[in-house]
Amino acid sequence: MAGVVSVSPAAQAPAPVADVTFTRHIAPILQRSCQRCHRPDGGAPMALITYEQVRPWARSIKTRTGLGPKAGVMPPWFVEKNIGIQGFKHDPSLSESEISMIAKWVDTGAPRGNAADMPKALDFDNEDKWQLGEPDLIVRSPDVVVPASGPDKWGSLGTVPAGLAEDRYVASVEVREVNDIPVGGTTTTVGGRYVFHHMTYESVVQGGTGSGDAEAQGTSWPIHEVGRNPDIFPPEAGRLLAKNSALALSAYHLHSNGRETKAHLEFAFRFFPKGYQPQYKRSTLRLGNGIDLDVKPDKANQELHSYATLQEHTKIIAFEPHLHAPGVRMCLEAIWGHNILTLNCVGYDHNWVKQYVYEDDKAPLLPKGTIVHLIGFLDTTKENKNPADSRNWAGGGRRSIANMFIDLGYSVSLTEEQFQAEMAKRRANMKTRNDYDIGCPLCWAPPVQATPTTATRAPGQQQ
Ligand code: HEC
Structure with missing residues (x-):
């Protein structure tokens, strides 16, 4: 930068938070994103509720929350945030500022803070609690x-x-x-x-x-x-x-x-x-290849590809990457004419199976004829701790030592009318013509005219 002699890393870091403490800043994050598992009998190896429980894990918490969307990250949620659609139901992941706040807390000695700041403990007495509330x-x-x-x-x-x-x-x-x-x-x-x-x-x-x-x-x-x-x-x-x-x-x-x-x-x-x-009707879209797979030993960056052409207008409700131990990442693309939209890329850790349900107003809205492209990324080197033995070739199959490459997510198909109505809702959310809805290639296309003979151009749509 011209005229600047030196810029310290601290000056470039996100806005500094003064005195990060456990009771005021860290405990609320743990309650929201960690304690469902990190409590007695919650499934995770240790409880992260009281200061005494959390303090010994401070270093490890900094490491695990700062890993980015790949194996080992806590909470386990692997959506890449720098590409594709951002907007999922029940997303427990931490924001950039929360991650840097945790790092700062750990680097400044993990102070406890003022007891009065501590939020009320969550009630886990009822082990039978359902995540989505009382069932019918x-x-x-x-x-x-x-x-x-x-x-x-x-x-x-x-x-x-x-x-x-x-x-x-x-x-x-x-x-x-x-x-x-x-x-x-x-x-x-x-x-x-x-x-x-x-x-x-x-x-x-x-x-x-x-x-x-x-x-x-x-x-x-x-x-x-x-x-x-x-x-x-x-x-x-x-x-x-x-x-x-x-x-x-x-x-x-x-x-x-x-x-x-x-x-x-x-x-x-x-x-x-x-x-x-x-x-809406359920869509018949199926993506992936469970049979014809060729997974090479000891090799990073192996790619698998699968394509499907949409026979009907489609709204994708959920994306659920399913690979086996060698899997490290999956991406979903929509190809419409010369547009290639990366809908999402997510990390994959075979220790965790996660599905990503789109928020209703963020879900991909794809016109009939779109080619949906699924890409799986595999790593069979020792860098990936999940495969049992990096020396073996493997093919597709149902056993855990064999491989799968599928999107287990689901979609619905839309009539022309429903598709237009969904896109009109999206357009209403966009403030200017420069707003862009990833996953909706026709959102800005002129609305379809009733019949070609009576067609008149809507004001503002002439181009
Ligand atoms: C869905 C359940 C779940 C959630 C939510 C979750 N964890 Fe975990 N966590 C686990 C499990 C299971 C393990 C052990 C397996 C592993 O290490 O991946 C673990 C491991 C860890 C470890 C490593 C422990 C060790 O033995 O080294 C740390 C640190 C950790 N979690 C912190 C967190 C923090 C902090 C959060 C919230 C920001 C969080 N976890 C959210 C289930 C969860």
Whole structure:
């Protein structure tokens, strides 16, 4: 910079916060983004509630919160913030200023601060608390008993009637494992706290409906996996849990955890009000390649690509990267004419499965004909701690040592009218013609005219 002799790094740092203390600045961050896991029996290895609990971890907290969107970062949430859409439901991640505040707190000796500043402790007494609030219906699976040690087990738990006397549309679904591992016990790893690795399930109408409508016969539900966040369906696209349906608990994967464990799953549904009807149809968009994969040994920056052309106008509701141990990152692009929009890039750590549900007014709105491009990034060198052995070639397959490359997210398809109405809402949020909505390539295109013969140009649209 001309005329400036030296600029100290401190002068370039974000606005300094005077005297960062635990009670005033750090405790509120831990309450919001950490304590759901970092509390007794919350799944994380240590509680981060009191000053005494947090102080010994100060250095490690600075490191883990400052890693950026990749394996190891805390809280586990991997959206890259310098590219693509920013706006997800239930986003626990820390802002840049919170991350630098934590660093400053640690670097200045991690002071406790004034006891009067300490926020009221969160109430975790109710271990049964559901993240999305009290459910309208809980369906319970049969019990399983998993021996203290033994091979992994795959299988079906049969069907469980949902007990509905009428059709209901589901606003959200949350699944959790309930087991007899003692609270306050010695188990401090996630694998030690749970025995269900995952469960795929769908609902089926008992005895059939006689109708040919696939949606009336049954509904597939997002997978349950340890640590995966609950699913929230958009107000226009609730999923049907039909009357007389049962959950078909078709494919579980169980693992031993060193202690004989009795466990079951609870499927908690929240409904839209009676009489609700969805406006949007579920889209058939599927992205990825689970079979034809070639994963080379000991090699960083390997890429996988998958493309799909949208047959209908589409709103993407959720993005859910699914790779296996070699996976480190996934990006989603939309190619419309000569525009290539990076919708999102997210880090991937196979220790965590995360889905990213877009805020309703941020979700990609893609016209029919858009090419959606999924890119997976793999690293099989020792830099990536997840693969068992960096020397092995691997292909695609269902086992954990084989690979997958899929977006498990979901979308809805829109009629022309719905698509135009959604874009009109977006335009209303944009203040000037220079505002840009990532993921909405036609947001600024002139509205479609009723018929070509009667077309007149709307004022302000001539170009
Ligand atoms: C979704 C649950 C979850 C949330 C939210 C979460 N953590 Fe963690 N954290 C874990 C688990 C599980 C581990 C152990 C596995 C690992 O190290 O990745 C862990 C590990 C850590 C470690 C390393 C412990 C060690 O043994 O070295 C630190 C430090 C940490 N978390 C801090 C935080 C902070 C600070 C936050 C909030 C800003 C946070 N975590 C949010 C689950 C969580």
